[in-house]
Amino acid sequence: MVTIGDVARVAGVSRSTASYALSGKRSISAEVRDKVEQAVRDLGYTPNAGAKALATSQTQVLGLLARFLEDEFAPAMLQYILGVTNEARARGYDTLLITDEDGVAALRRISESRMVDGFILLNVAESDDRLGFLRAASQPGTLVGLPGDPTGLDVFDLDFVAAGRLMVETLHELGHRSLILVSQPEHVLERGGAYVSRLANAAQQRAAELGVELHHHFGASSQPQIGVELANLLDAHPEATGLLLNNEAAAAALPNVLQSRGLASPADISVIGRYSDDFARTFSLPYSAIDSAADELGRRAVERLVSRIEGTVDAESPVVDLFAPRIDDRGSTSVPPTRQ
Amino acid sequence: MVTIGDVARVAGVSRSTASYALSGKRSISAEVRDKVEQAVRDLGYTPNAGAKALATSQTQVLGLLARFLEDEFAPAMLQYILGVTNEARARGYDTLLITDEDGVAALRRISESRMVDGFILLNVAESDDRLGFLRAASQPGTLVGLPGDPTGLDVFDLDFVAAGRLMVETLHELGHRSLILVSQPEHVLERGGAYVSRLANAAQQRAAELGVELHHHFGASSQPQIGVELANLLDAHPEATGLLLNNEAAAAALPNVLQSRGLASPADISVIGRYSDDFARTFSLPYSAIDSAADELGRRAVERLVSRIEGTVDAESPVVDLFAPRIDDRGSTSVPPTRQ
DNA sequence: TCGACTTGTCGAACCGGTTCGATTCGAACC
């Protein structure tokens, strides 16, 4: 291992001088700086991360806590993870990926051993047991996903209330008066996935305001059940001309369901989904949808966290940043068909 | 921060005694050990990771290098990542997730700063520029994905040669004599994804041995192109009774292609895919397939890496472990239809 | 009863960085 002592010796200066020459925290003559830098290059010196962490109490590592829940669409998680790691690197941080079953224990372990400078929590639930510890931790933390009580924490999430309203308004403007909304399974909600009901409630309220009929259904999250449920829903509500999908599995199943019933979108039925752009591309889903913006949320969360770590942000101003939904138009909406 | 000095003071012993009491590396009286352990509990002591790393030259962290390539099916990567992180935790290691564009630079940075005890490389290419550095690095490394020259490295991968043979043999035994094989796009191969050609070559060779006709095609990796290509292939080879898919996008597109042509599987055509179990479940793909066994490969890679780190494995015995393929039967194969 | 071992503990050094205070030197100021 080449240490800063080696660099100092080769450059003919003391260790402290070498350190200052590299950090620039005290003025150093140009001559000495050059010699030190040359020595660094000649020896191939890289500072030892552990020693640096010990001396500075900074690790340049972020902890990324990912919760993987059963019945949740896992691939979407990858987008968040990539958004976080890429942005972290761009800002000079590496990412420790933590997937422990017991999130609180993991948080405690990582936090108290001072392995990271801050935390990003993914998949935050309505009532998340990790938040209590996080508020008291000595490192700052940022959430992706809005909990019931975000007090004192920075939060980034899609604005699901606005999303619910936007879906309904969009179809209402086109003239639709009867819609079906398919949500994630109810147990996702029970587990704390409040975004499901935030979207559904907002949609229902907006529908009521606009005089639109809205049939809400908690769909299964797996095939082939969800396909059957979709078919049943279409049977039960033949007057519905619009379908809103806050359920990835439903979106994936819909093409076959429509085809087997001889229905086309948007000619017979307008469809708006809520899933990631990436998901849509992978499965060529032809439905207009509100993008989950996973990578953008991860990006913003890191940006904010790093600001906190580096003290460039007022410590007493936690922020709840709800990303405004936008519909990626893939042509699956139109005026409702005229019926007899 | 509570340090081992605090523990020692509360327990009324020296720092070294406290350290030995906790590590057990020297004999310590039961009385003292109890006092130290009590102090640890009372104070809530957790060792500082940076200090420990500095003192022991061990970080208890593994570096996971993931390469994300364009046109590759990204969600599959998540399975590998989870396999690695979970197994790592089970063995007392955390995981640093590295997604840098420039893998070699990242490897150098992480390795030389001594942030990790070892590396897992995902998505290893036929000729992978990271391997040269890895062989010379001071930490051991393990590959998931077989490169052209695995000399000196531990490698874990699905046995794609056996997979190609197995696909052909399975349909041959059922009586099929004309097959179509759809691979990943050719540029995946050019980029170093040799597994594509390993499977294709093995399949072609085995087909020749068995007197089976095999039409090989490099398919697109995205919708809707791949759907069109599949339709064209079926047109071009009406005598083919079996379809082998080493291409996730093709598998995802096939149900619609078959349906729109009025074909059913396995009645009209037998299908065998090669994709992860998870992928199949998410999209309810009804085709028998060879599982990529991503989590199992990740698990084995970590197991091996940890053995190397902890010196429980002979340093001079790198191993190439090719996972034997197995077909998950979903009922999409049968005897070929009898034709006029 | 003495020497040899064993057991349990302590102090000091070390890992590789950063940072504080002190020192030297030359320039600027009055």
Added chain:
DNA sequence: GGTTCGAATCGAACCGGTTCGACAAGTCGA
């Protein structure tokens, strides 16, 4: 010409662990 100041550098201490060598006390056999 003495004082003051800033620039440049060094040595020492520190971060929080681990580990080596020394040593005191107790055990055992001869």
